[in-house]
Amino acid sequence: MTVRIATWNINSVTARLPKLLEWLEGARPDVLCLQELKCSTDAFPYNAVAELGYETAAHGTGRWNGVAIVSRLGLEDVVRDLPDQPGFLADDAMLPVVEPRAIGATCGPLRVWSVYVPNGREVGHAHYGYKLQWLETLRDTVREDAAAARPFAVLGDYNIAPTDEDVYDLAAFEGQTHVTEPERAALAALRETGLQDVMPRPLKYDRPYTYWDYRQLCFPKNRGMRIDLTYGNKAFADAVTDAYVDREARKGKGTSDHAPVVTDLDL
DNA sequence: ATGCCGCCAGTTTGGCGA
Numbered sequence: 001m002t003v004r005i006a007t008w009n010i011n012s013v014t015a016r017l018p019k020l021l022e023w024l025e026g027a028r029p030d031v032l033c034l035q036e037l038k039c040s041t042d043a044f045p046y047n048a049v050a051e052l053g054y055e056t057a058a059h060g061t062g063r064w065n066g067v068a069i070v071s072r073l074g075l076e077d078v079v080r081d082l083p084d085q086p087g088f089l090a091d092d093a094m095l096p097v098v099e100p101r102a103i104g105a106t107c108g109p110l111r112v113w114s115v116y117v118p119n120g121r122e123v124g125h126a127h128y129g130y131k132l133q134w135l136e137t138l139r140d141t142v143r144e145d146a147a148a149a150r151p152f153a154v155l156g157d158y159n160i161a162p163t164d165e166d167v168y169d170l171a172a173f174e175g176q177t178h179v180t181e182p183e184r185a186a187l188a189a190l191r192e193t194g195l196q197d198v199m200p201r202p203l204k205y206d207r208p209y210t211y212w213d214y215r216q217l218c219f220p221k222n223r224g225m226r227i228d229l230t231y232g233n234k235a236f237a238d239a240v241t242d243a244y245v246d247r248e249a250r251k252g253k254g255t256s257d258h259a260p261v262v263t264d265l266d267l
Numbered sequence: 268a269t270g271c272c273g274c275c276a277g278t279t280t281g282g283c284g285a
Contacts, residue, residue, distance in 0.1 A: 014275095015273085038275065039275095062275085064283070120285085178285060214284095219269055
């Protein structure tokens with residue numbers, strides 16, 4: 001069977017609902033992993049998506065974060081949060097908060113996680129340590145599925161550019177998060193479980209960026225980064241027939257600052 | 268043309284994003 005799976009940081013599913021529906025109708029993915037819902041689990045637009053033939057498992061608390069898996073191949077064994085997922089201790093908080101950044105499900109032949117890796121804010125910030133700790137927990141979580149025969153993938157906004165080629169200008173990121181050695185080492189450790197970085201085609205220019213800042217004409221100037229990734233195990237990677245970044249979805253007003261990343265499989 | 272930041276909750280300004 002052929003399966004189309006995608007990941008998209010949608011930057012508010014409520015603000016982006018018309019764009020989401022338009023994109024689902026056009027691209028017709030079988031499975032879509034979403035990040036940055038910015039709504040509660042209850043507030044997800046389940047019915048609008050269901051009218052297009054999709055079921056949704058969502059996990060959100062409101063203002064920030066939030067992840068979902070939208071599927072027309074079924075949704076089984078849904079897991080919210082990574083087992084032992086670390087929380088973030090904000091400056092003004094008494095206790096760390098476990099944020100809605102991960103949801104897993106089985107969609108027909110595929111086991112999938114949709115993840116929104118912490119941003120890190122600044123090198124040395126508590127959020128940066130949290131990011132690295134979160135990635136270690138992700139590695140522990142996926143170890144078994146990554147080594148298994150069933151097709152498995154972790155898709156999402158990793159908030160890391162895996163190589164120097166994945167940013168438009170390395171000098172612009174000197175000393176910044178997203179390009180540091182410890183972040184890239186955490187990604188390498190994740191790959192060591194048996195996951196491969198499924199590289200999408202760019203539909204224009206030479207690099208498959210997935211994010212362009214809203215400011216300073218970054219999209220028209222193609223000042224982007226590749227930070228939305230599809231990490232698949234061997235069974236998944238061997239089945240890939242095509243992958244691309246749908247930059248059309250980044251054009252115009254009212255779009256997310258990220259583009260969907262689409263992967264086609266023949267399973 | 269792809270065009271100069273946008274989302275949310277709400278102290279309608281500030282936190283967050285990457």
